[in-house]
Ligand SMILES: Nc1ncnc2c1ncn2[C@@H]1O[C@H](COP(=O)(O)OP(=O)(O)OP(=O)(O)O)[C@@H](O)[C@H]1O
């Protein structure tokens with residue numbers, strides 16, 4: 535069953551007298567529990583597409599249905615609540631709040647949507663164990679390594695057990711060993727919790743591990759055939 539259905543999505547950016555079509559009639563869907571990778575050259579519209587799907591920006595036209603609910607039609611308050619409950623996002627740079635501890639950062643989503651403590655405690659335990667950050671929870675972001683910071687941001691994205699996890703080059707800022715570890719943690723979440731994962735990546739070795747690969751080229755999205763990935 536499709537968990538995410540995107541239809542005819544268009545996003546334009548106007549800059550003085552120029553209009554950029556960052557996303558040009560993108561149509562795709564993602565099945566429950568699937569890992570879909572999105573690849574493509576710099577500036578082709580990958581982050582824009584991901585931000586639209588995560589409800590961080592609004593499209594000019596088209597629809598984005600998550601579990602059959604069209605997020606493009608939601609009022610801002612409803613969308614904010616929906617995002618907190620159903621959508622997780624991991625950025626290339628971790629985006630942690632510097633004056634909050636790792637634990638406080640991880641708990642932002644449940645706090646925001648008013649989940650009672652007992653409903654996330656079990657998940658928290660599982661996630662921090664699986665990510666290997668159990669003994670780092672009282673540290674501030676600048677007391678953590680880059681890899682640990684990214685793990686905290688993954689924990690924050692997973693804590694509400696989102697329907698879809700969007701990740702924008704989550705390993706782009708890490709060295710090879712850390713990148714491999716962070717990737718295998720995301721894949722473990724997919725295998726163990728059936729976490730649906732949509733990931734933008736430059737790395738073909740990561741894309742080859744996805745169930746399906748989509749290619750973005752100058753705003754146009756298309757499917758990559760397995761033979762093109764060799
Ligand atoms: N807020 C914005 N205002 C104006 N133009 C923008 C904005 N965000 C993105 N763009 C433009 O939209 C196009 C797509 O940008 P986007 O960031 O989605 O590319 P990308 O594929 O993620 O690139 P990269 O691989 O370098 O991260 C680019 O031409 C970019 O300059």
Ligand SMILES: [Mg+2]
Pocket residue numbers: 580581582702
């Ligand atoms: Mg980008």
